[in-house]
Amino acid sequence: MTHQQVEHETGLIILDAAATAPTHANNVIAADTAPILQPAVIKALRSLRDSNPSLQRKLNHGIDDSSSSSDESLGYWNRYQEMVMLSPDDNEFTGINLGGLMVRLVNCVPFFQDVEDEKLTSLTTINFGGTDVGMDNLLEGVKLLSKDTKSSVSELYLGGCGIGCRRGTQHLKEVLELLSNDLKTLDLRYNDLEGKDLVDLEPALSFASNLKILHLEGNYSKCEGAAAIGKVLSATKSNLKELYLGDNQIGSVGAKSLAEGLRNNTSLDKLYLEGNSIGDEGAIALRDVLLDQSFRQCKVLEHLYVDNNGLGKEAATTLGRAVNSETMIEGSLLE
Numbered sequence: 001m002t003h004q005q006v007e008h009e010t011g012l013i014i015l016d017a018a019a020t021a022p023t024h025a026n027n028v029i030a031a032d033t034a035p036i037l038q039p040a041v042i043k044a045l046r047s048l049r050d051s052n053p054s055l056q057r058k059l060n061h062g063i064d065d066s067s068s069s070s071d072e073s074l075g076y077w078n079r080y081q082e083m084v085m086l087s088p089d090d091n092e093f094t095g096i097n098l099g100g101l102m103v104r105l106v107n108c109v110p111f112f113q114d115v116e117d118e119k120l121t122s123l124t125t126i127n128f129g130g131t132d133v134g135m136d137n138l139l140e141g142v143k144l145l146s147k148d149t150k151s152s153v154s155e156l157y158l159g160g161c162g163i164g165c166r167r168g169t170q171h172l173k174e175v176l177e178l179l180s181n182d183l184k185t186l187d188l189r190y191n192d193l194e195g196k197d198l199v200d201l202e203p204a205l206s207f208a209s210n211l212k213i214l215h216l217e218g219n220y221s222k223c224e225g226a227a228a229i230g231k232v233l234s235a236t237k238s239n240l241k242e243l244y245l246g247d248n249q250i251g252s253v254g255a256k257s258l259a260e261g262l263r264n265n266t267s268l269d270k271l272y273l274e275g276n277s278i279g280d281e282g283a284i285a286l287r288d289v290l291l292d293q294s295f296r297q298c299k300v301l302e303h304l305y306v307d308n309n310g311l312g313k314e315a316a317t318t319l320g321r322a323v324n325s326e327t328m329i330e331g332s333l334l335e
Contacts, residue, residue, distance in 0.1 A: 036073050037084070040118035041093045045077060045084065047110035048096070054103040085125060095125030099157055105133040112141030121149050127157035129187065135161075135168030139175050153179055157187040159215065164192035169200050176204040183208055187215040189244070195224025202228040206235035217246040217272070226254030230261030239267045246274040246305075255282025259289040262301070270303040278306065280315035287315075290322035 037045070049056050049071075058080070059071075071077070077084045085095030098105070105128060115123060128138070142150070156179065163172055176183070186208075193201075198221055205211065221229070225248065232238055250258070255278035262268065278286075283306065293300045304323050311319070 035086075035091055037077075038091075038093070040114075040120060041084070042072060043118060044093075044111055044114035044120060045096075046071065047114045048108065051107040051110045052103065052105050055098070055101075055105070058101065058103050087122065092122040093120050094122055095127065095155075096123070097125065097127040098131050099127040099129030099159065101130075103131060105131040106137070108133055108137055109141045109144070112144045116144050116146060116149055119149070121152050123149070123152055125155040125157075126153060127155075128161065129157045129159040130161070132161050132166075133158070134166070135163055135171035135175065139171045139178075142175050142178050145178075150179055151182045154182055154210075155185040156183060157185075158191070159187045159189040160191065162192055163188070164194055164197050164219070169193070169197040173201055173204050176201070176208065180204060180208040180211075182210055184210050185213040186211060188219070189215045190218040193219040193221065193225070195220070195222045195226075195228070198225035198228040202231050205229075205232045207237055209237040209239055212239065212241040213244075214240055214242070215244045216248065217244050219248055221245065221248035221250055221254065223251055223253040223257065226250040227257040230257040230259075233258070233261030233265045233268060234263070238265065241267060242270040242272075243268060244272045245276065246272050248276055250276045250278065250282075252277075252279045252282035252285070254278070256285040259285040262286075263289050263292065264298070266299045268301060270305075271301055272305045273309065274305055275308040276306075278309045278311075280310075280312050283309070283311050283315040283319045287319045287322040290319075294322070 049059055059076070063071075063076070074084055074086065080101060081097065083097050083101065084093070085097060086092060087094050096111075108128070114120075145153075156175075158172075161168075163169060172188075176186070186205075193216070198216075198219075205214070216229070219225070226245070229243070229245065233240065233243075245258075248254075250273070254276070255273070258271075258273075259282075262271075276282075286304070290300055301323055304319070306316075306319070
């Protein structure tokens with residue numbers, strides 16, 4: 001399913017391409033026109049709400065408790081944003097979106113238990129961005145899912161959950177191992193992940209053969225983390241199409257590691273490296289690999305974004321010429 005992606009500082013807010021009901025201007029579905037949710041979906045949503053006081057307060061604010069049907073429709077759940085995603089054709093439950101809702105999850109296990117008990121195998125998108133959900137708790141929930149249910153999850157958004165500083169990397173690694181067969185999009189931006197964290201995550205990321213989009217912006221990868229991501233790029237199972245590494249302090253050494261990872265990579269289309277201080281030395285390393293790929297008639301990056309990296313004019317110009325693309329961002333390298 002195609003989604004519109006709306007940027008938010010705590011993660012991505014995911015909106016279905018086709019609306020399931022008339023909406024207000026802020027994309028919140030009007031209560032009087034929203035469809036009634038299936039009982040199995042309501043059961044899972046209630047478990048999530050009732051297990052998390054912050055979410056319960058948010059959703060119950062302004063609701064008349066005397067109304068027995070207050071949480072039976074999509075309008076109740078989607079008053080603030082499109083929290084519950086339904087397929088446009090048959091209203092099947094396809095996603096839960098708390099990214100940007102400004103709530104804190106303390107327990108998501110009951111939700112996953114009901115997802116499994118009710119066989120909600122249409123669930124494709126989980127967005128817990130900005131909720132500070134514990135990776136140990138997320139792992140406990142994902143472990144409850146059967147093979148069929150896990151295989152439906154293709155998008156996992158965990159931006160802004162403080163995973164690194166809360167020492168959740170090992171649990172996150174296990175979550176990724178459980179979901180790796182079918183996961184296509186993974187958002188780990190702004191999670192205080194350091195180089196050692198990415199070293200720990202590298203095997204799971206390298207093994208995720210269906211992973212196409214990886215967000216790592218705003219972490220502390222530095223050269224150690226860049227080397228780990230270079231290994232992901234060079235992994236035989238890697239099929240990454242888009243890699244977002246902006247503002248990760250990777251420096252010239254990290255850029256060289258990424259360049260080596262790219263040398264025999266045949267899948268990556270877009271590489272975002274804004275604000276990493278790669279300097280001329282890092283730009284030249286990337287240029288040399290791209291020229292080598294072109295000489296060997298290998299697939300070469302179509303988009304390379306390197307704004308705010310302290311590049312001299314000559315290094316920027318030669319790097320720009322090495323990108324075999326007519327769709328490179330105009331001016332991002334050469335101005």
